Amino acid sequence: MAIDTPATIVILGAGPVAIETALYARFLGYEVRLIERGEIGQSMRQWGHVRMFSPFSMNSSPLGLSALAAQDSERSLPEKDAILTANEFLDQYLVPLATSDLLSGSILTQHEVIAVGRQQLLKREAVGSSQRSETGFEVLVRNHERHEQVIQADIVIDCTGTFDHTNHVGSSGIPAIGEFESRAQIEYRLPDILGNDRERYAAKQTLVIGSGYSAATNVCLLGKLAAESLETHATWITRGETSQDDQAEPSGPMSRIADDLLTERDHLAQQANYLASSDDAHVTHWSKTTIEKIHYDAQGDHFQVTLSGEHAGTHTFDRVIANVGYRPDLSLYRELQVHQCFASEGPMKLAAKLLGESSINCLDQTSHGAESLMTSEPNFYILGSKSYGRSSQFLISVGLDQIRELFSVIGDRAELNLYAPVVLPE
Numbered sequence: 001m002a003i004d005t006p007a008t009i010v011i012l013g014a015g016p017v018a019i020e021t022a023l024y025a026r027f028l029g030y031e032v033r034l035i036e037r038g039e040i041g042q043s044m045r046q047w048g049h050v051r052m053f054s055p056f057s058m059n060s061s062p063l064g065l066s067a068l069a070a071q072d073s074e075r076s077l078p079e080k081d082a083i084l085t086a087n088e089f090l091d092q093y094l095v096p097l098a099t100s101d102l103l104s105g106s107i108l109t110q111h112e113v114i115a116v117g118r119q120q121l122l123k124r125e126a127v128g129s130s131q132r133s134e135t136g137f138e139v140l141v142r143n144h145e146r147h148e149q150v151i152q153a154d155i156v157i158d159c160t161g162t163f164d165h166t167n168h169v170g171s172s173g174i175p176a177i178g179e180f181e182s183r184a185q186i187e188y189r190l191p192d193i194l195g196n197d198r199e200r201y202a203a204k205q206t207l208v209i210g211s212g213y214s215a216a217t218n219v220c221l222l223g224k225l226a227a228e229s230l231e232t233h234a235t236w237i238t239r240g241e242t243s244q245d246d247q248a249e250p251s252g253p254m255s256r257i258a259d260d261l262l263t264e265r266d267h268l269a270q271q272a273n274y275l276a277s278s279d280d281a282h283v284t285h286w287s288k289t290t291i292e293k294i295h296y297d298a299q300g301d302h303f304q305v306t307l308s309g310e311h312a313g314t315h316t317f318d319r320v321i322a323n324v325g326y327r328p329d330l331s332l333y334r335e336l337q338v339h340q341c342f343a344s345e346g347p348m349k350l351a352a353k354l355l356g357e358s359s360i361n362c363l364d365q366t367s368h369g370a371e372s373l374m375t376s377e378p379n380f381y382i383l384g385s386k387s388y389g390r391s392s393q394f395l396i397s398v399g400l401d402q403i404r405e406l407f408s409v410i411g412d413r414a415e416l417n418l419y420a421p422v423v424l425p426e
């Protein structure tokens with residue numbers, strides 16, 4: 001059933017997908033409120049020094065570009081094929097968009113969403129009844145002074161991503177022994193190894209855990225740091241075998257994607273494999289090795305780490321970087337009736353489509369149609385990286401497809417596409 005303007009849409013988060021969703025909704029005439037726990041693009045700020053692997057044309061929408069041009073015709077925008085760092089993307093595109101006249105009054109930063117519920121309805125009530133779609137939502141938010149308020153909404157779109165919640169380092173997914181106690185000292189994300197965090201890693205022995213692009217990024221940065229600060233060393237452990245792809249020259253922990261169109265990504269995988277397999281004294285790679293125990297010794301400012309597998313034994317490291325993936329925060333919608341996937345923790349319909357895919361190339365991801373975005377809670381949607389649950393295959397370009405498809409359902413206009421190029425009559 002269409003929800004007509006001027007209904008109120010509350011969007012959780014203010015990352016790239018949330019900002020683009022808000023813009024689309026504002027163009028259609030909806031009342032919009034975005035609620036962000038930090039600043040605009042808070043998750044991306046945490047890896048602001050890292051170069052994105054998708055070009056600017058894939059990370060921006062026609063609507064966003066028009067809104068910026070309308071706001072300031074003198075503004076110079078990045079080239080379509082520019083490969084920006086996350087900070088450059090924020091400075092040159094996302095923040096100007098968020099602070100444009102269309103959106104600036106709609107965003108509440110420094111407010112955390114605590115929970116979403118249905119007005120006057122408990123989770124176990126009105127199961128399968130139209131009563132749920134006829135009732136609005138209540139969103140509990142809290143600011144930094146711990147002041148709480150409830151915001152009402154007709155539609156809620158959760159775009160809070162997954163970056164705030166990391167997986168554990170234990171080989172079965174549970175925390176390794178001692179991990180909880182050492183958590184504050186373990187780095188789970190992407191420190192600015194060549195910039196603000198240089199002193200923390202220079203001339204130190206660092207353990208890097210994981211086989212994804214975040215781990216590869218950190219290993220390459222540590223390799224660069226070692227070229228300047230010779231005592232720097234990284235031990236990189238991965239659970240799997242060293243990849244033996246035909247194309248992978250040299251072979252290493254990163255599976256390279258054949259003819260990868262995202263050249264920056266392929267370059268990263270290649271460079272990380274080179275460091276892992278070469279005789280470079282600054283990087284050692286141990287495959288088929290996992291974490292059993294981890295203990296941070298505050299007096300010595302170092303970790304005792306017990307490993308299992310091919311390199312079983314107890315070792316001392318100054319620093320530990322665990323790039324073991326991210327997971328969605330399910331607590332936000334615990335009071336709603338959202339059916340989620342037992343494997344990925346993504347919303348069920350989309351998760352079922354994604355589970356059927358085997359490609360490791362996120363460029364192969366396309367949107368899966370408007371129907372896959374419907375949840376079992378009417379008028380509650382999950383877009384952006386959170387919609388992929390624990391999968392790391394999400395790209396902003398997929399989020400833009402999701403936005404277009406979702407609003408064709410909300411407005412009940414199958415052909416609605418505000419991103420379509422304008423074709424002038426001959």
Ligand SMILES: Cc1cc2nc3c(=O)[nH]c(=O)nc-3n(C[C@H](O)[C@H](O)[C@H](O)COP(=O)(O)OP(=O)(O)OC[C@H]3O[C@@H](n4cnc5c(N)ncnc54)[C@H](O)[C@@H]3O)c2cc1C
Binds near residue numbers: 394
């Ligand atoms: C190192 C790295 C490189 C990447 N490179 C690329 C790339 O080149 N191209 C690409 O398309 N993707 C890339 N990605 C994936 C990228 O992170 C996502 O595509 C993009 O950030 C997803 O946007 P999002 O809006 O869904 O989520 P996010 O960017 O994670 O935004 C979520 C927002 O919600 C806020 N939030 C969270 N919880 C709450 C709460 N309870 N209350 C209020 N606010 C909350 C967060 O602070 C954040 O601002 C990369 C990821 C990493 C880690």
